[in-house]
Amino acid sequence: MSPKTLYDKIWDAHVAHEADDGTCLLYIDRHLVHEVTSPQAFEGLRMAGRPVRAPEKTIAVPDHNVPTTPDRVNGIENPESRIQVEALDKNAKDFGIHYYPVNDVRQGIVHIVGPEQGWTLPGMTVVCGDSHTATHGAFGALAHGIGTSEVEHVLATQTLIQKKSKNMKVEITGKLQPGVTAKDITLAVIGETGTAGGTGYVIEYCGEAIRNLSMEGRMTVCNMAIEGGARAGLIAPDETTFEYVKGRPHAPKGAQWEAAMDWWKTLYTDEGAHFDKVVTIRGEDIAPVVTWGTSPEDVLPITATVPHPEDFEGGKVDAARRSIEYMGLQAGQKLSDVEIDTVFIGSCTNGRIEDLRAAAEILKGKKIKDGMRAMVVPGSGLVRMQAEEEGLADIFKEAGFEWRLAGCSMCLAMNPDQLQPGERCAATSNRNFEGRQGRGGRTHLLSPAMAAAAAITGRLTDVRELM
Amino acid sequence: MEKFEKVHGVAAPMPLINIDTDMIIPKVHLKTIKRSGLGVVLFDEMRYHDDGQENPEFVLNKPAYREADILVAGDNFGCGSSREHAPWAIKDFGIKVVISTSFADIFFNNCFKNGILPIVVNEEHHAILMDDAHKGENARMTVNLEDQQITTSDGHVIEFDIDPHRKHCLLNGLDDIGLTMEKDHHIDKFEEHASQARPWV
Numbered sequence: 186m187s188p189k190t191l192y193d194k195i196w197d198a199h200v201a202h203e204a205d206d207g208t209c210l211l212y213i214d215r216h217l218v219h220e221v222t223s224p225q226a227f228e229g230l231r232m233a234g235r236p237v238r239a240p241e242k243t244i245a246v247p248d249h250n251v252p253t254t255p256d257r258v259n260g261i262e263n264p265e266s267r268i269q270v271e272a273l274d275k276n277a278k279d280f281g282i283h284y285y286p287v288n289d290v291r292q293g294i295v296h297i298v299g300p301e302q303g304w305t306l307p308g309m310t311v312v313c314g315d316s317h318t319a320t321h322g323a324f325g326a327l328a329h330g331i332g333t334s335e336v337e338h339v340l341a342t343q344t345l346i347q348k349k350s351k352n353m354k355v356e357i358t359g360k361l362q363p364g365v366t367a368k369d370i371t372l373a374v375i376g377e378t379g380t381a382g383g384t385g386y387v388i389e390y391c392g393e394a395i396r397n398l399s400m401e402g403r404m405t406v407c408n409m410a411i412e413g414g415a416r417a418g419l420i421a422p423d424e425t426t427f428e429y430v431k432g433r434p435h436a437p438k439g440a441q442w443e444a445a446m447d448w449w450k451t452l453y454t455d456e457g458a459h460f461d462k463v464v465t466i467r468g469e470d471i472a473p474v475v476t477w478g479t480s481p482e483d484v485l486p487i488t489a490t491v492p493h494p495e496d497f498e499g500g501k502v503d504a505a506r507r508s509i510e511y512m513g514l515q516a517g518q519k520l521s522d523v524e525i526d527t528v529f530i531g532s533c534t535n536g537r538i539e540d541l542r543a544a545a546e547i548l549k550g551k552k553i554k555d556g557m558r559a560m561v562v563p564g565s566g567l568v569r570m571q572a573e574e575e576g577l578a579d580i581f582k583e584a585g586f587e588w589r590l591a592g593c594s595m596c597l598a599m600n601p602d603q604l605q606p607g608e609r610c611a612a613t614s615n616r617n618f619e620g621r622q623g624r625g626g627r628t629h630l631l632s633p634a635m636a637a638a639a640a641i642t643g644r645l646t647d648v649r650e651l652m
Numbered sequence: 653m654e655k656f657e658k659v660h661g662v663a664a665p666m667p668l669i670n671i672d673t674d675m676i677i678p679k680v681h682l683k684t685i686k687r688s689g690l691g692v693v694l695f696d697e698m699r700y701h702d703d704g705q706e707n708p709e710f711v712l713n714k715p716a717y718r719e720a721d722i723l724v725a726g727d728n729f730g731c732g733s734s735r736e737h738a739p740w741a742i743k744d745f746g747i748k749v750v751i752s753t754s755f756a757d758i759f760f761n762n763c764f765k766n767g768i769l770p771i772v773v774n775e776e777h778h779a780i781l782m783d784d785a786h787k788g789e790n791a792r793m794t795v796n797l798e799d800q801q802i803t804t805s806d807g808h809v810i811e812f813d814i815d816p817h818r819k820h821c822l823l824n825g826l827d828d829i830g831l832t833m834e835k836d837h838h839i840d841k842f843e844e845h846a847s848q849a850r851p852w853v
Contacts, residue, residue, distance in 0.1 A: 198849075201842035202835050208817045210835060212842050214853045222735065224685035233829075238839075242853075250683065265683035272685055309853065316734040316758060330758050332736035333687075334765035334828070342832045344839055348815070380670055381728040381754055414731065416757050437852035445852045480670050500669035500726050507668070597733075599679045606702070618674040618732060620697045 188455035190352045191421050192387045195327040195452070199310045201344055210344040214309040215326075217295045218245040218282070218336070220273040221599070222314030226337035227276040236280065238343045243282040244304055247273050248294045250599040251287055253562050253589035258288055266600065280340075293565025293591035296320040296533040300404065301565055303433025307422035307449040312339055317533045317615065318417075319410040323403035324430070325422035325452045327387070330411060350416050351461040353386035354454075357394035359468040364649040366473075366543065367402030368535060368613065368632035370394065371409040373471045376484030378464055383415030386462060389454060390420050394468035400429040401539035408534045409615055412481040421453040475520055475645050476617045476630040478508030483617070487635070487647045491518045511619055512627050513607070520645050523629070527610040528559040528640040529622070530586075530633055532596035535613035536564025538571050540633040544613075545577040547637035547651055553585040554643035560587040560602070562594040586640070598623045611639040653767050655825040659748050659795040661721030664711050665785035671725055672732035673759060677741045690737055691744030712745070716788035722749040722795065724778070724785040729770075730759025739766045749795045751802070753778050764818050765828065769797060777810045784808075797823060 189197070202210040216239075223245070230237070237243055250266040251257060261267040270287060277284035285292045291302065296317055299305045311321045311328035314336040321328035335345060355374055375382075388410050395406065403420050410418025420426075427446065430436045437445045472486035483505075485492070493516040494506040509516060514523065530536075530544050541563065553559050561581050563569035569591055572578050578588050595602040596614035604610055604626025613636050617628040629645060638646040681693045699710045706713045712720060723742070729752040730738060739762045742750065750763065751771045763770040773781065784791055784804040791805035797819060802810045821828070832839075846853065 202838040204817070206816055208815075210832060210838065212839070212846065221682050225687050225736075228685070229829075235829075263683075269683055269685060306852070308850075314734060314736075316732065330734035332734055332739075332758060332762035332765060334736060334762065338829050338832065341829050342836075342839060343843075344832060346817075346828055346832065380731055381756070384728070384754055384757060411758075414728070414756060441852040445850070448850065480672075482670075500667065503667070504669050504726075597679050599682065616672075616674070616732060618672045620678055621674050624678070624697055624702070 188458040190454045190458045190460065191325060191389055191419050191452055192327065192352055193458070195308055195310065196349055198308065207348055209347050209349070211310060211347045213312050213339050213343055213345060214242060215299070215304055215311045216243045216339050217299050217311065217313035217318065218243060219249055219295050219313070219315060220247040220269040221249040222333050223276065223336055224269060224272045225333050226340055227280065229337040230340055235341045237282060237340045240281040242343065243340065244299065245273055245277045245282055246285040246292055246295050246298050247287055249593045249597065251592040252600050253592045253594045253602060255590065257590060290566040290570065293568065294533045294536060294593055296408070297536055297564035297568065300324065301433070301567055303430060303436035306430060306436065306445070307426060308452050312345065316411045317408050320404050320408040320533055322407035322410065322418040323400060323420050324426055325419060327417055327419065329417040350387045351385055352459065353383060353388045353415065353462040354460040355388050355390050356392040356463070356465045357390065357468050358392045358465065359394060360397070361394055361468045361471060364473050364634065364652055365471050366632040366634060367398050367405040369471050369474050371406045372474045372476065372481070372484045372630060373466060374464070375409060375413045375481050376474070377466060378413050380412060380480055380482045381414045383410065383413040386415050388413070388415045388418045390418060395420060396423070399539055400425060401537040404537065405534055409481065412615060422449050473632065473635055473648055475635065477512065477514065477520060478505060479511055479617055479619050480504070480508065481615070481617060481630065483508060485520060487520055487645060489520055491516050491520065493517065521647060523645045524643055525609045525611045525629065525639055525645065526556070526558060527604060527608055528557065528636050529595040529610055529612040529614065530560070530636050531562030531564065531594055532614035533564065534615045535633050536562065536568065538568050540613065541568070541572045541577050544633040544637040545580040547634050547648060548584040548641070549580050551584055551641050553640040557585070557640055557643060559585060559640045560589055560595070562589040563591050565591045595622050597621065611636045611645065653825040653827055656767055656769060656797055656822040658797070659721050660792055662717060662719060662789050663722035663724050663781070663785040663793045664717040664720035665782050666711055666723060666725045667782060669726035670728045670731055673730055673735050673738040674732055676730070676738040677735065682735055682737055687740050688744060690741035691746065694741040694745045720747060722751065722793055723747050724781050725750060725752045727753045729755050731756035734758045736762045739763050739768050743768055751781055764822065767822065767825070769795065769822060771802065771812045773810060773812060780804065780808060780810065
C-alpha cells in the first residue's frame with residue numbers, strides 16, 4: 186500500500202460514496218451548531234418535513250451574539266439576538282439535538298465546548314457553520330467550516346458533498362524562544378504563506394515546536410488555518426492528545442477507550458507520504474508578533490516598523506495603502522510606539538485556560554494603564570470557573586480588567602462588546618478585517634501575553650520587556 | 653433552485669484583493685433568521701457613509717454599475733467567515749457571476765448552493781476582464797456556462813474550467829439535499845460499517 190498522510194487516512198475512513206468524477210459523500214461524525222448560521226437550515230428542514238438524521242451526533246450552543254455581562258441571566262436585551270437564541274432553543278428541542286443553553290455553566294464558544302466536553306475526538310470528521318471549526322484539527326480530527334446550506338445538508342443527511350483537497354505540510358522545527366507562543370507560530374505561518382497560501386489544501390502542522398505544544402496551544406495553531414486559506418489544519422494525535430481527551434464527559438470509556446486508542450495510534454502520516462506543498466519555519470526564528478494591517482497576513486515582529494506600501498508587489502500595494510490608512514498608522518512608524526485604548530482577551534483562538542494563565546502571569550501585581558478599556562471573556566463557563574479557582578480572575582480584576590461571561594464577544598462584535606470608530610484594540614482573536622470589531626474599529630492581533638503587556642503600557646509592547 | 657441561464661450584462665470592477673466576507677456583509681446583518689432581503693446591505697460599510705448616505709465613490713453606487721450582473725474582483729475574494737449571508741446578499745443584489753484569480757474555499761462552495769457562478773481565471777485573463785469591466789454600462793459581458801466561455805464587450809472569448817458535477821447542478825437548478833437522499837442506502841451502509849469499526853463515535 187502506498188504511504189498515506191494523516192489527512193488521507195481520515196478522509197478514506199469517511200467516504201460513504203464516491204462518484205466516477207471523484208465527488209464524494211463524506212460522512213460527518215460531529216456536527217456543531219450555533220445560533221447565527223443555523224436558523225435558515227432548520228427552517229429548510231421544517232419546510233421539507235425532514236428530521237435531523239443523527240441528532241445524537243449534533244451539538245448546539247449559542248455563542249456568537251450572547252451578551253457577556255452578568256445581567257444576561259435576565260435575558261437578552263437586543264431583540265434580534267434574542268430571537269436568534271430563542272430560535273436555537275426551540276430548534277434544539279424540536280429536533281432532539283444535544284444543547285447547552287445560555288445559562289448552562291458548560292455554555293461557551295462552540296469550538297471550546299466541543300473539545301472540553303469530549304465531543305471532539307481523534308480521527309473524526311467535524312463540521313460547523315463557522316470557519317474556525319479548523320480548531321478541532323488539533324486532535325487529529327478533520328474539521329472545517331461550512332455555509333448554512335451545507336449545515337442543512339449535514340442535518341438532513343449526516344454527509345457533505347466534497348472533493349478531496351491537496352496535502353500541505355507546515356513544519357515548525359526546533360524550540361520556541363521565551364515569550365513566543367502558539368499564537369505567534371500561527372500568525373508567523375500566515376505571514377509567510379499569505380491568506381490564500383493554503384487555499385485548496387488541508388494543512389498538517391508538525392515538527393518539534395508543534396509536538397511540544399499543549400492541546401490548548403495546538404488548538405490556537407489549527408484555529409487560524411482558515412486565515413491561511415486552508416480548508417482545515419491537522420496535528421497528529423499523541424500522548425498529549427490522549428491525556429487531554431481521557432475522562433471527558435463524551436470520550437469513550439473502558440473497552441471502547443482501548444479500541445479507540447488502537448485506531449488513534451495509527452493516525453499519523455506514513456514515512457514517504459506525498460505532500461503537494463511544504464513550508465518549513467525554524468521555531469527559533471519566530472518572534473512575538475503583531476498585525477499592522479487589515480488582513481491576518483499583515484504580520485510583523487513587534488520590533489519591526491509599519492511597512493511602506495511600495496515594499497509590496499501587485500494588488501498588495503493598494504491593499505497595504507488602504508490598510509495603513511484605515512489603521513491610522515504611518516509607514517516607518519515603530520510598532521511598539523502604536524498606542525492602544527482597548528484590550529480584548531478571549532475568542533476561540535485564545536479563550537482557553539492556558540491563554541488566561543499566560544496573560545495573568547504578565548498582569549500579576551500590575552495595573553492596566555489609566556483610561557484603558559480591558560476585558561477578559563473566557564471561552565466557556567467551565568474555563569471561567571477554573572480561572573476563578575486558580576485565582577486568575579482576581580489577578581485580572583485587580584489589574585483593572587472586566588471579568589466577563591463566556592461567548593464570542595468582541596472577536597466579531599455581534600453582541601454589545603464593540604469598538605467605536607477610531608478605537609484601537611489589541612486583541613487575542615483571529616481577524617483584523619476592516620470593521621470586524623465594530624465599524625471603524627482598528628484591530629491588532631497578538632498573543633494573550635502580548636495583549637496583557639499592551640494593557641499595562643498602553644501601547645503595543647514586546648512582552649519580553651516585562652518578563 | 654433556479655436554473656442558471658446565460659448571463660449578458662454589466663460587470664462591475666473591484667480590483668481590491670482579499671475582499672473578506674465581513675466587507676461583503678458586516679455582522680450587524682447576520683442577526684436575521686431569513687435568507688432574503690440582504691442585497692441592500694451588500695458591501696454595507698464601503699457602500700454607505702456612517703450617516704447612512706450612499707458613498708458615490710463606491711463602484712456599485714456609480715450609475716454605470718447599479719444594475720451590475722457580474723463582479724470582477726481581486727484575488728482571494730470571499731476570505732474569512734463562513735457566513736452564507738455573503739452569497740445571499742450578492743444574489744439578492746442581482747449579481748449572478750463573480751470572477752477572480754482565486755476564491756476562499758467556503759465562500760466558493762457557498763456560491764454554488766445559491767445559484768451564483770464563481771469563475772477562476774488566470775492573471776492575464778483577469779486583467780482583460782478587469783479592463784472590460786472598467787468600461788462601464790455600455791460594455792456588456794456575456795457568461796455562458798454551458799460552453800464555459802466569457803465573451804468581453806469587444807468579442808474577446810475567454811474559456812474557463814468548472815467542476816462537471818457543479819456545472820450540472822447549476823444548469824439544472826438541482827438541490828443537493830435531494831440528490832444526496834437518493835444515495836441514502838450508501839449512507840445506511842456506511843453507518844452500519846462505521847458503528848462496527850468505530851463504535852465510540
